[in-house]
Amino acid sequence: MKKAKVAVLGATGMVGQQYLKLLQNHPMFTVSTITGDKSVGKRYGDAVNWIVSENIPSEFADMEVQPTKPSRVDADLVFSPLPSEVAGSAEEEFAKSGFPVMSDASAHRMEPDVPLLIAEVNLGHLSVIEEQKRSRKWDGFIVTSPNCTTVGLALVLKPLADKFGLNHVIVNTMQALSGAGFPGVPALAIHDNVIPYIENEEEKVETEVSKILGSQNKKMIAPSELAISASCHRVATLDGHFESIYLTTEKDTVITSVTEALRTFSSIPQQMKLPTAPTQPIIVRDEVDRPQPRLDRYAGSVPGMSVVVGRIRHGLDSKSLKFGIMVHNTIRGAAGGTILIAEYIVEKGMV
Amino acid sequence: MKKAKVAVLGATGMVGQQYLKLLQNHPMFTVSTITGDKSVGKRYGDAVNWIVSENIPSEFADMEVQPTKPSRVDADLVFSPLPSEVAGSAEEEFAKSGFPVMSDASAHRMEPDVPLLIAEVNLGHLSVIEEQKRSRKWDGFIVTSPNCTTVGLALVLKPLADKFGLNHVIVNTMQALSGAGFPGVPALAIHDNVIPYIENEEEKVETEVSKILGSQNKKMIAPSELAISASCHRVATLDGHFESIYLTTEKDTVITSVTEALRTFSSIPQQMKLPTAPTQPIIVRDEVDRPQPRLDRYAGSVPGMSVVVGRIRHGLDSKSLKFGIMVHNTIRGAAGGTILIAEYIVEKGMV
C-alpha cells in the first residue's frame, strides 16, 4: 500500500515532537512537510529544542521548516498541534484549501458540526462532516481531538455509561508537566509543590466529555446529559495524567462487573487492527497502589495508548464508584490518539 | 506562672522532633523527660537523626533518652507521638499511672470514651473523661488527636456544617512525604510519580471526621451522620497535605457567605488566646491558584497552625461546593494541634 503523505504543523513544539517520534517508520504515513513559525527556512534539527527523547529521528533532522500555509504544504492529511491562539484561523484555512485537518487544539472542539473524537468511543460523530463541508463551503474538513485529561476520562466512562448508566462524575486530576508544553511550568513554581489550578482546564473537561458521550444526527452533535465536575491540579511528574474519579451510576453495581466491563472494552480500532490501536484500550490493575504515572505511562501493546485503571471500589453506596486512572497525556492524550483517528479516516477512504 | 512539666514519648521520631522544635521556649511548658526505644541511655543529640531543621535545639541535645515507662518519667502531662504498634499499651500504662496522655497515635482514637479532639472544633468531647477514668479505673486519662488529613478536613467542615448543614463529602488528598515519617517513602518510589494509596488512611479520615463532628453526653461520643468518602494519594512534597473537597449542603449557598463563614471562624482557643492558637484557624485566599503547599505551609500568626483554603466555588449545583485546602501535617496535623489541646487542658486546670 502506498503511504499517505502527512504534514505536521507547528512541529517544533512539544506535541509536534511527539508526533514525529510516533510517525517514525509508521506503516501508513510518511511525513512530507513540517511547518513552524519563527523557525521557517531552518533545518528542523537546528530549529528544534528536542526534548522528548535522546535524539531527533534522523529522517526529520534535515527537513526544512516550512511556513504554516496551505500553499506550502504537500500532504494528504494535516496534523495540527498548533498553539490555541493561532490554531483557529490556520486550521480553517487548511480545511478551506481542501486538507483534512486533524486538530489537537481547542479552537474548534466545541462547534456542533465538528467531531470531537476518541477512536474507541465516538467515531460515529464523523457523520457530521458532510454537513460541515457543505455549510462552511470547505473542500477539506476539521476533526478535533479532546484535551488530554478528557481523553482518559471519557474513554473510561464510555463502557460504564453503556453498561450501568451514569448520573454524575466528580474528577480530581494530578496532571503532568508535559501537559503544559515547553517551557511550560517553571521549576521554581512546581518543585516541592502542588498547583491547584490549570487555566481553562476544568471547563474543557466538563464540556468536552459531555460532547464526546453525546449523540449525533447528520447535521450536528448533541451533548449528553451527564453532569461532570472537575478539579485540576498540576504535580511534579513528567508524563502521565492521574485522575481520581468518583461517579454515581443509575444501577447498582458489583465491583467484579465493573472491572470486567472496563477490562473487556474493545472497539472499532481493535477490530480493524489499526497500527496505533492498543489490544486493550483500558488496562485494569489489581494491585492496591496502581496505576502510578512512572510505572504505567507506557503500558499496553502500543506504549502510551492504553489508559490504566486501578483501585476500583464503591463510594458512599452501591450506586457510586471510585477509582484512579492514568493516561499518557502526550501520547493517548494528544499525538497518539489523533494518529489513531487518522488511521481510521485513511483506512475508510475519507481522505 | 510556673510552667507545666511535659514529657515527649518516642522523641527521636519525626513528629517527636517536631514536638521539641515547637516546645522550645514554650511559655507554658518545659520538657522534663524525653523517651525512646533503641536509644535509651544515650544523649539525645547522639541518638536522633535530626531532620526537621538545621540544628537540634541545644536545650535538648544533652538530655538523656529515658525508657518509655511511667516510672522513668517526671511530668505533669505526656505527649505521645509513639508509633501505632506500641502506642496502644504504652499509653494505657501511662494513663493508669496517673498521667494525662495526649496521643497522636491511632490506637485509642475511635473508642467512644476517648475524646478525639481538634481544639477549635470539639473541646466539649472532653466531658467523657470522667467516665473514661471511672470505668477504666485510671488516675490519668487519654486524649487523642486525629490523623493529619482528618485535622484539616474536619476543621474546615465545622463552620460549614454549623451554617449550611452537610450531606456528604468527597475528599481527594495529595499528601506530603513527612506524613509517612522517616525513612518513610523511598525516593525511588515517589520520584516523578504519584502513589494512589496510603495504607488505612481513607478509613481513618472517613471514621474520624464523623466522630469529631459527633455529639457527646457524659458517657460517650456518638458519631455524626455525615457521610464521607476519601481517596488518598502521596505526592512528592515535603510538608503540607493538600485536599480537594467536594461536598453537598442542606441549604443553597452563595460563595461569599461560604467564604465569610470560613474566614471568620474562631473558637475557644482564640478567645482564650492560647499561645499556639492562630488568630485565624482558617485563612481563605482569593488567588485562583492557592493554597499551594510550598507557599502556604507556614501560613498564619502561628506558623503552620492555620488551614489555608482557596478556589471556593460551586460544584454541580448551588447545594454543592468545591474548594482546596492545605494543612501542615506535622504541625497543625500532629504536634502543634496536640500542644494546643494541651494548653487548653492545662489552662482549665484538668492537669
Next chain:
Amino acid sequence: MKKAKVAVLGATGMVGQQYLKLLQNHPMFTVSTITGDKSVGKRYGDAVNWIVSENIPSEFADMEVQPTKPSRVDADLVFSPLPSEVAGSAEEEFAKSGFPVMSDASAHRMEPDVPLLIAEVNLGHLSVIEEQKRSRKWDGFIVTSPNCTTVGLALVLKPLADKFGLNHVIVNTMQALSGAGFPGVPALAIHDNVIPYIENEEEKVETEVSKILGSQNKKMIAPSELAISASCHRVATLDGHFESIYLTTEKDTVITSVTEALRTFSSIPQQMKLPTAPTQPIIVRDEVDRPQPRLDRYAGSVPGMSVVVGRIRHGLDSKSLKFGIMVHNTIRGAAGGTILIAEYIVEKGMV
C-alpha cells in the same frame, strides 16, 4: 539614627523580591522607591508575581512602581538587581546623577576601577572609588557584588589563602534553581535531571574570584595569580548552591588547622557588628554528610548569610585539600551580601 533611604531597581524580579524581604524592618534602611519596567505605574502588589514567601510584606504592596530613571528616584543609595542586559547603562546613569549604586549585575564587575566586593574579604578595594568618580566624572559611584557562586567560593578561599597560600582551585558546582531567576529553568528540563551547563557561569567564577582576592592601589584593582577552573551544573534544588572544591596549597596542611582557620574567620563586618553580618561568616560542620542545601541554607545568626563547609579532607597529598561548601545564592550570594556592603558604606559615611 535616621534611616538611609534606599531604592530597589527592578524590584519585581526574584532578587528584587529577596531585597524587599530582607529590607523589611531594616534598622538602617528604609525603602523609598521601587522601580520596574513593564509594571511602571502599577501598585507593587499587583505587579509582582511574589514567590519568595507566603505574602508580600504589606509595607511594599501599596507602593507604586516607578520607572528606572534617576529623576524618579528619591534615595540616598540604590540597590540594582537589574537584569544584565539593562544594568550596564542604567547603573551608569544613576552613578552619573550622584547615586551610590550597589549592583548585583555582571555589567561592571570586571572593570579595574570598580570594586567587586565581599564584605568580609576585600573592603579595601573601595579605595578605587575616588579614582572611579574622578576619571568617569561621576558624582555617584558603582560598587558591585559578585556572582552567587563566586561569593561562597571566594569567602572560603580567603582565610585559606592568607594562612596556607593557594596554588590552584578546581571547583564543581551543583546550583539551585533560584540562581536562574523566575521563570528560569523549565521543570521539564531539570526534573529527574542534572544540566551540566550554565551560560557564562564558569567564566564569571574564574575571573571574579581572582579579582576579589587581588590587590589594589589608589587607581585600580589587580587580580591575584590564583588559577581557578570551574565546572558548573544545575540540579533540582530550590535555594543554596553546593560547591565541591579541590585546591592545592603552598604549604603542607593538617586538617585541624584548616578547620580552625575557616571556623574562626571573622572580619570587619563582625567587628563593626553590622546588622546583616553573621557572627560566623563560615560555619564548619563535623558530620560526614553536610552541608546539605535543604538543611543548611538558613544557617547562622543571620539566616542565609553564613557559608557552611564540611567534609574537609586531603586530596592527593598533604598539599591538597577537598571539601564541600553551601552558600544561599539569593541571600549571601545576592541581596543579603550586597545589603551588608551597603551597611558598611553607610556606616563609614561614604553616602
Next chain:
Amino acid sequence: MKKAKVAVLGATGMVGQQYLKLLQNHPMFTVSTITGDKSVGKRYGDAVNWIVSENIPSEFADMEVQPTKPSRVDADLVFSPLPSEVAGSAEEEFAKSGFPVMSDASAHRMEPDVPLLIAEVNLGHLSVIEEQKRSRKWDGFIVTSPNCTTVGLALVLKPLADKFGLNHVIVNTMQALSGAGFPGVPALAIHDNVIPYIENEEEKVETEVSKILGSQNKKMIAPSELAISASCHRVATLDGHFESIYLTTEKDTVITSVTEALRTFSSIPQQMKLPTAPTQPIIVRDEVDRPQPRLDRYAGSVPGMSVVVGRIRHGLDSKSLKFGIMVHNTIRGAAGGTILIAEYIVEKGMV
C-alpha cells in the same frame, strides 16, 4: 547454538531485577534458577517488589525462588548481585562448587588474583583465573565487576591513558537514586537536596580504577600508578550517574584529538559483536549542555550500555582536560556490564 543456563542470585533486589529485564530473550543465556533469601519457596512474582518497569517479564513471574546454595542451583554460570554483606562467603561457596561466578559485589574486587573487569578495558586480566583456581583449590572461579561509578570513569580514561598518558584525575559525581538500591534513599532525605556523601564510594572509585588500568601477569594484577581523587554526591535523579572529570595528561592535547580518541574507541566486545556490546562504547555529544541523565541514560545501540561524554575542554593548561560523563548505573554500571563480560567468557569457552 544451545543457550547457556544462568542463575541470578539475590534476584529480588534492584540489580537482580535489572538482570532479569536484560536476560529476557537473551540470545546466549537462559535463566534456569533465581535465588533469594526471605522469599525462598515463593513464586517470584509474589516475592518481588518489581520496580524497574511496568510488569515482571512473564517467563520469570512463575519461577520458584530457590535458596542461595550451590546444591539448589542448576546453571553453567552464576550472576551475583548479592548485597555486599553476604556476597563474600556465598560467592566463594559457589566458586568452590565449580560455578563460574560473575559478581557485582565489592567483597572480592580488590583481591590480586580476582579480575575486576570492564569488557572493553581489561579482559587480559582474566589470565589470573588459572592461578586463582589453583591456589584457592576451586573448580569454579570468581570474576568481579566494578562499582557503577568506577565503570563509567575507567571506560573513559582507558583511551585517554593509552593515547595521552594520565597523571592524576579529580572526579566529582552526582549519582542517581537507584545506585543505593531499594528502598535506599528516603525521599525526605534527598527531596530538594544534595547529599555530599555516599559511604565507601570514594574509596572504591579511587582503588578500583587503579586496579582496572593496572597490568597483570599470570599470577596477579598490579594496580597502575594513576592517582585518583573522588568526591561523591547523591542527587535526585532516578538512573544515570553524572561525573565531572578533571585530569592532567603527560602530553599536551588538542581537543579535537581527545574527542576523536573517545569517539573512535572500540575494543574486543565490538570486534566479537557480542550481543550486549554497544557499537560505540563511548558516545561524544557536541552540545554545550550534554550529557544529561534523563536524556542520555538509554543512549547507544544497546540502551544503557554506552557512556556519554560532553563538554570536553581544557582545564588550567593544555596538559589538563575537563569534561562530563554519564553512565547508566544499573545497566552498564551493573547488570549490563557483567552480562557483557559473561558473553565473552562463554564465547571463549571458559565455562
